[in-house]
Amino acid sequence: MDADFETHCSELVARERSGHTAVVEDNLLYVWGGYMSVADDEVFLPNDEIWVYDLERGVWKVFHMTGDVPPSMSGTCSCYLNGHMYIFGGCDDNGQTNQIYCVDLKDGKYTWRKIIHEVGSAPSPRDKLSCWVHKGRIIYFGGYGHKQLTDTDHRNRSFIVDEASWVGGVFWGWNNEVHVFDPTRASWSEPQTHGRAPAPRAAHASATAGGRGYVCGGRVMETRTSDVHCLDFESWMWSEILPVSSTPVGRSWHTLTAVSDSSLFLxxxxxxxxxxxxxxxxxxxxxxxxxxxxxxxxxxxxLWHSACPGQDSDVIVFGGSCDYILLIDTGHCNDALVFQTQPYPLIRICEDYIAKNVRDCELLRAQLHLLPTKVLSAVQTRMTFYRPSKKQKH
Structure with a gap:
């Protein structure tokens, strides 16, 4: 992995945050929500703004959002599907939620729409969950949240009660439930899975690859794990991947990103x-x-950052904290880190080399106009990314 660049060239930069959500569409990184620390307080980021980072030009923009704007929150779960960003769950000032919202990312209006389901029952309120996208449907897994006493069954191991957190007939805990949302029908369903499911957990990581959903690690009651489980979306069969090599240490609040049909980046x-x-x-x-x-x-x-797949199997990590947020909670970040996981195509190597060096090389500057129109346009775009860094401001 020999990419060593960090995005820093834009005058306008997104605010520091953790527990936010992010998706990538057409070389644009969209960032919404999360929270940051101000003095000794934890402050949710504005719910009516979305930050957009151009991964080719290295430029941030911020847009105002309207419509059925969700509450400001962290720990929500997002995905990209058919030009829209969907978010579900999360924690706001009133605790965990089980509402689902979507916003069109392509029409330039950024209008939120709250989805009222017409079929089935929504999952119980939760945050720090994950999701997969498969054949136009969103499949949600796990998380930490609350249920009414009447909805809990100690014989059912899909929900483990956090004995330290219950108030007046309401229990909090971890779950390993699988729920499917179909946007075309506005319907919720809960498929019957088979095999040995992962233990109930939250703050885990997941990725979709090759028609399967993968779950890695997370908080399982009082410990953190690095186990990997796979759910086949055709048979709904769970299986555990038992590594034949050294493994990462147990962890939570990490990310897992598919970089091919058979390779996952943690x-x-x-x-x-x-x-x-x-x-x-x-x-x-x-x-x-x-x-x-x-x-x-x-x-x-x-930790509690976001990670999205980019072009040429890049992984774009944004934000998160560099501290143990339950103790210090001051190290929230706003930089975007680009990880190269596979060799780049020759055309990208050439475009980046020219864009990075053209200002300091007279020969390159003199011959720049000789490039084919399409290549020249790409190089000029990348030159914006590599321009000298200016003072950042919010």
Missing amino acids: FGGLSVDCKPMSDAWLLDVETKKWREVEHPFRNKPR
Whole structure:
């Protein structure tokens, strides 16, 4: 992994945050929500703004949002589907929620729409969950939330009660439930899964690859794990991937990103001994081997950050905290880290080289106009990314 650049060239930058949500669409990174620390207070970020980062030009923009604006919150779960960003769950000033919202990212209006389901029952309120997208449907897994006493069954191991957190007939805890939302029908369903499901958990990481959903690690009651489980979306069969190599240490608040149909990229998180992590690993789900990878951001531990797939199998990590947020909670970040997981195509290598060096090389400047129109346009866009850094401001 020899990419060593960090996005820093824009005058306008998104605010520091953790517990936010982010998606990538057409080389644009969309960031919404989360929270930051102000003095000794935890402050939710504005719910009526969305930050957009141009991954090619290295420029941030912020847009005002209207419509059925969700409450300001953290720990919500987002995904990109058919030009829209969907969010579900999360924690606001009133606790966990189980509402679902969507916003069109392509019409330039950024109008939120609250979805009222017409079929089925929504999952119980929760945050720190994850989701997969498969054949136009969103599949949600796990999380931490609350249920009424009448909705809990101690014989049912899909919900483990947090004995330290219950008030007046309301119980909080971890779950391993699978719920499916179909946007075309505005319907919720709960498929019957088979096999041995992962233990109930929250603050885990998940990714979709090759028609399967993968779950890695997370908070399982009072511990943090690094186990990997796979859900086949055709048979709804759970299976556990038992690695045949060294494995990452247990963690929560990390990310898992598919970089191919058989390879998953893990980054960061909070370790079993509450240490913010900066290690990166690749898992080959076919050979069941983990491989730790070198990268230029070893001095940038992150937890409760976001990670999105970019072009050429890049992974874009944004925000998060570099501290153990339950104790310090002051190290929220606003930088975007670009991880290269595979060799770049020759055309990208050439475009980046020219864009990075054209200002300091007279020969390149003199011959720039000789490039084919399409290549010239790409190079000029990348020149914006590599322009000299200016003072950042909010």
